[in-house]
Amino acid sequence: MTENTFVCDHCGGEYPMEQQISVDGVYICADCAEEETLICSVCGDRIWKDDNAGNDETPLCQCCYERYYTNCTRCGALLREEDAHYSSDDPDNDEPLCYHCYERMESCHTIQNYYYKPTPIFYGEGARYFGVELEIDGGGENHTNARTLLDIANAGEERAYCKHDGSLDDGFEIVTHPMTLTYHQEVMPWKEILRKAVGMGYQSHKAGTCGLHIHVSRDAFGETEAQQDACIARILYFVEKHWDELLKFSRRTQSQLDQWAARYGYKEQPREILDHAKKGSGRGRYASVNLQNENTIEFRIFRGTLKYNTLIATLQLVNKICDVAIAMPDELLKPLAWTSFVSGIREPELVQYLKERRLYVNDPLDGEEDD
Secondary structure: OOOOEEEOOOOOOEEEHHHOEEEOOEEEOHHHHHHHEEEOOOOOOEEEHHHOOOOOOOOOOHHHHHHHEEEOOOOOOEEEHHHOEEOOOOOOOOOEEOHHHHHHHHHHOOEEOOOOOOOOOOEOOOOOOEEEEEEEEOOOOOHHHHHHHHHHHOOOOOOEEEEOOOOOOOOEEEEEOOEOHHHHHHOOOHHHHHHHHHHOOOEOOOOOOOEEEEEEEHHHHOOOHHHHHHHHHHHHHHHHHOHHHHHHHHOOOHHHHHHHOEOOOOOOOHHHHHHHHHHHOOOOOOEOEEOOOOOEEEEEEEEOOOOHHHHHHHHHHHHHHHHHHHHOOHHHHOOOOHHHHHHOOOOHHHHHHHHHOOOOOOOOOOOOOOO
């Protein structure tokens, strides 16, 4: 060996000094480096193949792996930390999953976790879509029961899913994909779903823990944000002006609404209520009309029900409120009396329910108690 050559610590051969490569203090030739080492895809350091913390496609030194990567605990796939999915309600749990393993595992859980939010599927023709969240309690947070209800709801289509809800004692919530009112009334098998839930021992109205939340697509109120805001402001005004009637309609107590669906407070102009809501009323999503969702507004004031007529009547009422908010400018909506509002209602389910609650202009009816 001369001063211009070195001996490879791996193969023992003598090579020109310019071919010398250092790996962790070991001097090797270019051929051995090609066969025995890799370049970390993040920092560019050379590492031994046996020390590769990544995979063949993404070689990693141990430091870069620990800083930026993890592995799926099910299939072992290498994942960047930001691409990992988690299987429980706690996003800080230590079971990272790749997307495919996460999807497979979630599909096996009939009752999804609280954070589950699939890509919405729209049913029916029109611009106004309603998503229903119906909480049921007292019959168990039972995957078999949930599967039974979903088999009814999803015969031929994926119309609904079930989710865990921490506010319930022993149940879950049924959530629909967005549907037009006509689809809810004519296609969605609500009668069969509700009848089966009652038969399995669930309650909703009687449980006292349950709500019936209705989401309405923001696109229904106009193409621009300004158009949407003008209609939403009138919806908030209508709710505040007719709070007493809506409280009676909701079957909630005032204390229940204060906790789960509080009012924003009446103001003289619709826009003033919207501005107050947008500035932060301290209610968060627990407001009578929740505005925190990007694509929908959410009516939260209604008590849960397993009575078909009540559920459909509630959807019809929300639809009518949207009608007047879209059709009437502020100067016509502001003097609108409740009696004038209900006098134009012709939907039989809503008329019947309004009479049962003594909110209609004609003689009231005695109705059946909600489940």
